[in-house]
Amino acid sequence: MAYADQEVGKARDRERFRRRTEERIAAGLCPRCGTAPPAPERTMCAPCNEKRNAASRARDARLRAEGKPRRDPVREREYERERSRREAAARQAEGLCVRCGRKPAAPDRSSCEPCLEKRRAADRARYAAGKAAGLPYGGANADAKRRAGRAKSKQRQKTRLEAGLCIRCGQHPPAGGGTTCAPCRKKRQVAEKRQYAERRAAGLCTRCGAPVHDGLSRCAPCAVIDEAGRNPERKNARSRKLYAERRARGLCTACGTPSQGASRCAPCAEKSYHGSAHFKGIPVWDPSFTVIELDTGREHGPFDSEADVALCLAFEKLDRNRVEVVSDASPMASLTSWG
Known part of the structure; x- marks a missing residue:
């Protein structure tokens, strides 16, 4: 019709x-x-x-x-996904492996043990191939792996904190009101000191490993971050505690070496004195000499000694009466030379 x-x-x-x-x-x-x-x-x-x-x-x-x-690729993918979901749901409802559908699933798993072992073997082979190729995480999605690792680590730490255990090993209670036990803290400190020494020797930032200049221990971004996150009260309290402990043990409060009852050992005391704002007088430096020709104003030097000045006059064939020798010496040299 x-x-x-x-x-x-x-x-x-x-x-x-x-x-x-x-x-x-x-x-x-x-x-x-x-x-x-x-x-x-x-x-x-x-x-x-x-x-x-x-x-x-x-x-x-x-x-x-x-x-x-x-077929339409988009529609085909959607259909296959939906069909796979229906098939997996039906097999799971029957207690069968969602992959093969022939054997019962393993305890607390959705697949049977043979299928699980096949998947583990495939994962190991794929990881080995990616690792041999130099890919991070064996070629897996690095961002997804890192996110999953951080989430798992955060959950594990939370569980251990609630149980009153060390967040690193989960076997001993934390020490000193912290979150890690004494052995784990010591291991971490040893590793951090070793990493610090290696990066300092290589001229790298001790925090992020980036190159630094002028022999500094941290790069500019890390220095800004440390300064912004530094708690002065906490630092001062820790310094006072360390000072009291070392004074009670008769050690140098700066480096921790024996100081024979003094607050600082001799090297640390000298270093502290030279770095202080105490008036030390005019420094004494080695003299230098400059030869100036009176006719032309030409300069020769500077020279470290009068013997070098004499050699300059002889080499340049200059008359001593036609030149001026300017000496750059510390004013303190005339006072200390009498000793």
Whole structure:
């Protein structure tokens, strides 16, 4: 029957087709031809299945010859994902392995033990290949691995803190009101000192490992971060505690070496004095000499000794009366030379 509105006709045809299909399925017949029962584990009978398969093969061959995909890739992926989810849910409801569907799943797992072992072997092989190629995390997604590792570490630390255990080993209670036990703290300090020494020797930032200049221990960004995050009260309290402990043990409060009852050992005391704001007078430096020609104003030098000045006059063939020798000496030299 023709309809004036094609959309109305299509809707009624779909409704009629759906109703006819439901009636045939309810009667145990093939929904396509309605004359024979469906084949085992199929919804259509064998002749209809064969006709449909032949038509599909012909369509696939035609599309392949035209260089077109057999199906819409997006729709195919969505269909396969949905089918896989339905299949996994059905197998899990029956207590079977979601991968093979033949054996019962392992305890607290969704797959059976053979499938789990196959997956582990594949993961190990993939990791080994990626590691041999020099890829981080064996070629896996580095960002995802790091996020998962941080989340797992945070959860593990939280669990151990609630249980009153060391967050690193989880075997001993924390020491000194901290979060790690004494052995773990000592191991960490040894590792940090070794890393600090290695980076200092290599001229790198002791915090991030980036190159530094002028022999500094930290690069500019790390120095800013440390300064912003530094707590003066905490630092002063720690310094006072360390000072009291070393004074009670008769050690130098600066380096911790024996100081014979003094607050500082001799080297540290001298270093502290030279670095203080105490008035030390004018420094004494080695004298230097400069020869200036009176006629031309040309300068020779500077020289470290009067003997070098004499050699300069002889080499340049200069008259002693036609030059001026300027001496740059410390004012303290005249006072200390009498000693």
